[in-house]
Amino acid sequence: MGGLHNTASAQRVPSIAENIGYCATFSESAPKSWGDDDNVQVYFVSIAKNSTRPFYIRVFDADVGGMHDMAKSGFNSTTSFTIYGGKGAYSNKAAKGVDPIPGYDAGIKIIERKVGEDPKLDNNWMTIGPLNPKEGELDNAMGAYIFKFIIKGEAGDDGNLYHFYLTSQADENIEIPGSNAFCYEMSLRVPSNSKKIMHLYPYIDNDVINVKVHNFDFDNGGNIRLTSVVKNSHAVKASADGNWVTSIHDVSDKERNTSFDLNVLDAASFSNDMTIFVTNQYDEALPFFTKPINGVPKFDYRTGYEVKDEE
């Protein structure tokens, strides 16, 4: 548990701004109604291409058991944590989808850790690495080497709840300058605190005309709102227990090359897990960045005031 004093400045995934406590990845035999549609969570990690220092991924509560996790009937599950680099890790189209179709795990497998119930990792850190930045796949558009981090629920019927940090130290969470993380679909734990707003920041590039927001198994537990520089709290359809819903939202010129802010508001008094992703007009998934591109969008209220003469 070293280095907690530095965690605030390190790159947490999901990020502090997203206000999401845990990713949720369930094993193969867990009920789909628990909220994970495909038992796979794919994250991409970008490291600035001029970075030469090794880095690490530190997973908090990587095991399936003990605290935080969900047992169906006693813990019996395994989760794999696998890092891919090299060609195809990011550029393969299947990797950027929302379903684990063939090719989603393209690239060179660099390291894999499989974890079951493990008291040493329960409510504690598991360090993966060191990783050489040059082992990622270079994406010139992003100016970064991209690694793919697949968290897969293997055999079993339990749910694994975890989050992780990108760090320059093996035993401490120290921010890597210029790093970011993103995913195209997110299975997450919705907190039971009804006053907590979670945020997801899909990036709207210059080609997006409209977006479809898809969500699964929200249990009618609350509301989802969409905010951007010109949208103020637009309602997004929220799913019921074990089903998918989709809502379409047009994109205006001012919203391109900005991020949207999907606010997930849970009114339930119990914990819930759900899956959410966003696609464009071509049904291509849009990335959620933990550090929103061009900042957290704020609706432009254009507040103005007039001063009257003294009374």
Place this chain on the structure above:
Amino acid sequence: MISARLAFLLGLLLLAKTSSSQSETADCEALTNRILGEAVEVRNLGPRVNSEKQESNPQFVESESYLTFKSSSADDLGKQTVSEFLKGQFTRSVTIEKRLDLLNLNGSENGLENLIYIDPLGTRIVLLQENTLWVTERGEDGFESAVKLPQDSILFDYADRAVLDPTGRVIFFSAKKAGDAGATYDIYRQRYTDGQWTLPEVLGPAINTEFNEVDPKLTVKGDLTFSSDKPGGLGGFDIYYSEKGDTGFGLPLGFCAPVNSSANDRHFTLIQKQRFALLSSDREAGLGGFDIYSIDVYAEIRSECVEQTKGVTVTIRAQVDPNGEPLIYHWDFGDGGKGEGSEASHTYRLPGNYRVVMSAEDVATGLFYPEETVNYIPINFKSGSTVINCPPETTLGSIVELTSIVADDAPVEEYQWSLNNNQTSNTKSFKADFLSPGDQVVKLYTSSTNSDGIKVVSCVQKTINVVDPLKK
């Protein structure tokens, strides 16, 4: 019949003369009241300054608070003398050579006997030497070499006083044509333009007459004072005041007694910042010859006490997204005030720069989006206006701090609090006891000096409701 007609005509003549005299009296009283105030008293500065010699041409250097004047007797040419003004009194005068340190005139002693003008900041001097005027001003290393003012073909005999305007580029002096037994002193002006002084030009007939006009001096406002022995005064030289207008100096008016007297009254100097005036006079009851006298200036502009303004009202609005979910807009106006709605109004009671925060509440979920936007709103009250900062209500027996806030941080020279329970204070803030129930009126008088050098007294009042908790 003829005698009756003559009597009628004489009556008309007498009536006209009386009417003219009454008019002049009214004019001089109005002038005296306006410039110096009512109840003017002329006081001899006494033996610390005056003697049996001639004390004349007082100049007051406001920045250093000292008086310099000429003291002479029949058997000497006169000594330039100084007296400090400390705690409202003038110290014993000494010759200027002994106080060069005080005057910051070290190295400039040469010719100080010939000083006829020093400006209120002590930075510019006019010398009268060998019947020629010289002007010098202070540089980084003391006073610079004096510049000789050009004269035209007519030689002058100069009187013993001149004055520079605040820019130092216009000089007024009094002179008469040399060698002309019938000549009288007039007031002249020279300007510094294009790097040189112009030739003297005589002021017009509004100022100069066939009699003597001497001792020109300028007020802060730029008005001209001088002395003249023209008829119509109280006797000898009298002091006159001429307002500066758009086209020049206006018709001069003489001061009433006791500023003017039946003797010679000269060298009037209005020291507006310190609120007194000086003159020299050979009037009776002096110490001998000309003495220097002071006059406390009471003139002020005093306005009626007005109820404090309720404040400045601000209406603020936020853009609403018509396609968005219903939101309630909450405003925190930064002074404790709250508002609601996409448009909200609020009245600020005090000037300041307020941080206004808007947050939006989702009607369906009741969740807040905190600090969605922040604005800083500067609230300015009418420039220079004063506000009493205190609660509108208090409890019987409590002590309330009354604080004054002046818009734009305008300079206030004096504060005077007055409550209708006879409590007073002259501090900026004031802790007052409220021992009687009901409405208590708090008045705050603030004084400052306007650009004309006149004291301006403003008053604002606020009513505090003192509640008796036992009767509530």
